[in-house]
Every structure is written in structure tokens, then in C-alpha cells.
Amino acid sequence: MSGADAAGGTAASSVGDGRRRLALAAVSGGNFSQLGARILLGAVVPFVLLDFETTEATLGLALTGMWATYALAQFPSGVLADRVGERPLVLAGIVGAAVGTALVALSPTVLVFGAATVVLGAGAGLFFSPATALLSRLYEERGGALSVLTGAGAVAGAAFPAVGGVLAQRFGWEVAVGAGVAVAVPAALATLLFVPSLPPANPDRDLAALVDPTRIKRILSRPPLAYTTALAVLCGFTFQAVSSFLAAFLVSYRGVSPSTAAVAFGAVFGISAVAQPVNGRVSDRFSRDAAVAVSVTLAGAGIATLVLVPDLVGTVVGVVVLGAGISWPGPIQARFMDRLTDAERGYGFGLLRTVYMFLAASGSVVTGAVASTAGWPAAYGLVVALLATCLGLLGANRVFGLGL
Known part of the structure; x- marks a missing residue:
């Protein structure tokens, strides 16, 4: 262990249980704020489609731009967290997301809307890798x-759409999105008050590492990390498809009102908020892969139910099962962290998260494009097929004893 690692480890061990719990609550609150601002956009898509008189493919492109920019920020934010400490980056992510959210709410055209979502993605992208590294320490x-961290995001996925749907129906989608800015204020204050400023894990980290092909290749080519990245891409694609277009799907394909679709959308993430901590504990006690396999199976079954089973029963059952299925983030993040050392977690996890989220960001534009050209059953049928592929990879690792 290097001197920096030892110092960081000593500082972390000196943080008492009470302060640790406050830090977990504050960082989770930050995730609630920045992720909620992005998830809300998916819930107001039906309103934006009508207001800008645009298509699912166009909005899918805008949302992919947001998520892709968010992904690209993961790597530099992880490297900077290694060098200067996680706390400043966590705070910058909360504030940056708030600025981007305000710009989205003020967008007069779909072109400006798309540009503002990129700002939102860039600001929010500073948050998660440092937050994950901090809690891992x-x-x-x-x-x-x-x-708990990812579960707070799932709570945001329930609360923001449910409240935002009502606000959008009564006052317009701009007001609904703008309300997310207010949530960032207490999150930023909690970070300032309760998140400890640990010594940087690697203060000598050379920023040239961001463009060092040897270091990058060393991380990406490590078989267990490459395998976990593949799982994360498949699950992430599904998350993008659901978070971007579930509300629009419910309005267009199942015939519910936009406000009801927003509530159902929120219910999916509300159930996910309960399921994620449970699945995280399952992964700690039994197996990361078993936890991921259960969640992937449920998510696929939930989407298939929404597409194939008619009437209220299909909607309710599909929403519940899909919500229970979106519980893979914690086990997948932990799977990465298990295979990275303390000194490389900020750098390595930031790099890996950038790669898998950038690839998964295509879920928005692909789902929107397929829905526009071939219909919703084809769009979400593709998602189910990708989840089946993920399950197949998990099974192959276990059956053939690959040790990935």
C-alpha cells in the first residue's frame, strides 16, 4: 500500500459510525438530486413531444446526448477525485446538474433543449464516480x-416523475423540470456539512493518465473487468430504454394519460428503490452474479408483460415486476470495486463507467428510432433480447467456471 493509500485508509477508519452514516445519507441525497433531474426528463417526454411537435427519435437523440456526455465525464471525474479528493467533485456534480436543469427548463426550442441536456449531463457526470469511490473508502x-447510494437514485425516479407529472399537467413541463433545481440546494448543503474531506487516495496521480493508452488498455483488457463492463452495458441499455421512453410507451401503446404514465413511471423507480438495497445485501451475502441474474430476469419479464399482457392487469403487473428487476446497479458497481485496488478505484472505475455508460447511452436513441419506425413491441422486444444475452453471459461464467 502506498503512503497515499495508507493515509486515506487511516482517515477513513477514523470516521465514526455516526459520521459515516451522515456521509452516506448526504451523498445519497446528492444522487437523489442529480439523478432525479435526469430521470424526470423521461417522465415529461409525452409533454415535450407535443410542445415541440417532434418525434421519439429526435428526443431520443437529445437524451442520448445527455447520457453520453454524462458518461464521458465519469473518467476525468474519477481521476480528479484520486488527485484532489472525492468531496469537491461530489459537490461540483450536484451544483453542475442544477445549472443544467435550469437551462433545460428555460429551453424555447427542441434544439436548445438538446444542447441544455448536454450541459446537464456534463454537470451530473462529475458526481457518481467520486461518490462511489468515497463510499467504497x-x-x-x-x-x-x-x-443505498443507487437506491436513493431510484427513490428520485419515483418522486420526481410522480410530482413532475402533476406539475407538468397543471403548469407545463418547464415548471416541472425547473422544480428540480430547488432539490439541489439542501443536497449541496448536506454535502458541505456532513461529507468528510478524506485525503486524496492518490494525490500524485498524473493527469496525463487520462490519455495514457497503456494504462487505459491495462484496465479495459483485464478479463474480469471487461466481462463486468459487458454486463453493465447490457443492463445500462435497458435502463436508458426505460428511463427515456417508458412514459411515452405507456401513453402511445397502452393508451394511458400522460399524468398517469408519469405516476406509473415513478412507481417503477419507487419499487426499484426498495429492491436495490435488498439486492445489494444479497450480493454481499451470496453472489454478485446471482443478484444480477435475478434482477435481469425480473426486468425482462416485466417488460414482456407490459408489451404482451393487455388491460390494467398487464400494466400493474408489468410495472411491479419491472421495478423489482431494476435492482442491478449496486451489485454491478460492487463487482467493479471488488476487482479494483484502493489506489485505482477513482481512475479505474471512472474509466470503466465512462466506457459502459457511453455505450449504454445508445439505448435512448436506438429505442426511440425503433419505436418511430417499427413500433413499440419491436423497440422493447430488442431490450428483452439484450437482457436474455446478459443472462446467458452470467450462465456461461458459472457453467464453464470462467472465473470472471
């Missing part, structure tokens, strides 16, 4: 802690 049981 504070907690030995990473699956549980990281599932």
Missing part, C-alpha cells in the same frame, strides 16, 4: 452502501 460492506 468509508465502508467495507460495499454492496450494501453502494446499493
Whole structure:
């Protein structure tokens, strides 16, 4: 262990349980704020489609731009967290997301809307890699802690659409989106008050590492990390397809009102908020892969139900099962962290998260384009097929004892 690692480890171990819990709550609140601002955009898509008189493919492109920019920010934010500490980056992510959210709310045209979503993605992209690295330093049981972090995002996925749908119906989607800015204020204050400023994990980190092909290749070509990245891409594509277009799908394909679709959309993420910490503990106690396999199976079954089973029963059952299925983030993040050392977590996880999220960001534009040209059953049928592929990879690793 290097001197920096030792110093960081000593500082983390000196943080008492009470302060650790406050830090977990504050960082999770930050995730609630920045992720909620992005998830809300998917819930107001039906309103934006009508207001700008545009297509699912066009909005899918805008949302892919947001998520792709968010992904590209993961790597530099992880490297900077290694060098200067996680806390400043966590705070910058919360504030940056708030600025981007305000710009989206003020957008007069779909072109400006698309540009503003890129700003939102860039600001929010500073948050998650440093937040994950910070909690991984504070907690030995990473699956549980990281599932609380991702679960807070799932709570945001329930609360923001449910409230935003009502606001959008009564006052317009701009007001609904703008309300997300207010949520960032207490999140930023909590970060300032309760998140400890640990010594940087690697203060000597050379920023040239961002463009060092040898270091990048060393991380990406490590078989267990490459395998986990493939799982993350498939799950992430599904998340993009659901978070961007589930509300529009419910309005167009199942015939519900936009406000009801927003509530159902929120219900998916509300159920996910309960399922994620549970699945994180399952992954800590039994197996990361078993936890991911269960969630992937449920998500596929939920989407298939929404597409194939008619009437209220299909909607309710599909929403519940899909919500329970979107519980893979914690186990997948922990799977990455298990295979990275303390010194490389900021750098390595930031790089890997950039790669898998950038590739998964295509879920928005692909789903929108397929829905526009071939219909919703084809669009979400593709998602189910990708989840089946993920399940096949998990099975192959276990059956053939690949040790990935």
C-alpha cells in the first residue's frame, strides 16, 4: 500500500459510525438530486413531444446526448477525485446538474433543449464516480452502501416523475423540470456539512493518465473487468430504454394519460428503490452474479408483460415486476470495486463507467428510432433480447467456471 493509500485508509477508519452514516445519507441525497433531474426528463417526454411537435427519435437523440456526455465525464471525474479528493467533485456534480436543469427548463426550442441536456449531463457526470469511490473508502460492506447510494437514485425516479407529472399537467413541463433545481440546494448543503474531506487516495496521480493508452488498455483488457463492463452495458441499455421512453410507451401503446404514465413511471423507480438495497445485501451475502441474474430476469419479464399482457392487469403487473428487476446497479458497481485496488478505484472505475455508460447511452436513441419506425413491441422486444444475452453471459461464467 502506498503512503497515499495508507493515509486515506487511516482517515477513513477514523470516521465514526455516526459520521459515516451522515456521509452516506448526504451523498445519497446528492444522487437523489442529480439523478432525479435526469430521470424526470423521461417522465415529461409525452409533454415535450407535443410542445415541440417532434418525434421519439429526435428526443431520443437529445437524451442520448445527455447520457453520453454524462458518461464521458465519469473518467476525468474519477481521476480528479484520486488527485484532489472525492468531496469537491461530489459537490461540483450536484451544483453542475442544477445549472443544467435550469437551462433545460428555460429551453424555447427542441434544439436548445438538446444542447441544455448536454450541459446537464456534463454537470451530473462529475458526481457518481467520486461518490462511489468515497463510499467504497468509508465502508467495507460495499454492496450494501453502494446499493443505498443507487437506491436513493431510484427513490428520485419515483418522486420526481410522480410530482413532475402533476406539475407538468397543471403548469407545463418547464415548471416541472425547473422544480428540480430547488432539490439541489439542501443536497449541496448536506454535502458541505456532513461529507468528510478524506485525503486524496492518490494525490500524485498524473493527469496525463487520462490519455495514457497503456494504462487505459491495462484496465479495459483485464478479463474480469471487461466481462463486468459487458454486463453493465447490457443492463445500462435497458435502463436508458426505460428511463427515456417508458412514459411515452405507456401513453402511445397502452393508451394511458400522460399524468398517469408519469405516476406509473415513478412507481417503477419507487419499487426499484426498495429492491436495490435488498439486492445489494444479497450480493454481499451470496453472489454478485446471482443478484444480477435475478434482477435481469425480473426486468425482462416485466417488460414482456407490459408489451404482451393487455388491460390494467398487464400494466400493474408489468410495472411491479419491472421495478423489482431494476435492482442491478449496486451489485454491478460492487463487482467493479471488488476487482479494483484502493489506489485505482477513482481512475479505474471512472474509466470503466465512462466506457459502459457511453455505450449504454445508445439505448435512448436506438429505442426511440425503433419505436418511430417499427413500433413499440419491436423497440422493447430488442431490450428483452439484450437482457436474455446478459443472462446467458452470467450462465456461461458459472457453467464453464470462467472465473470472471
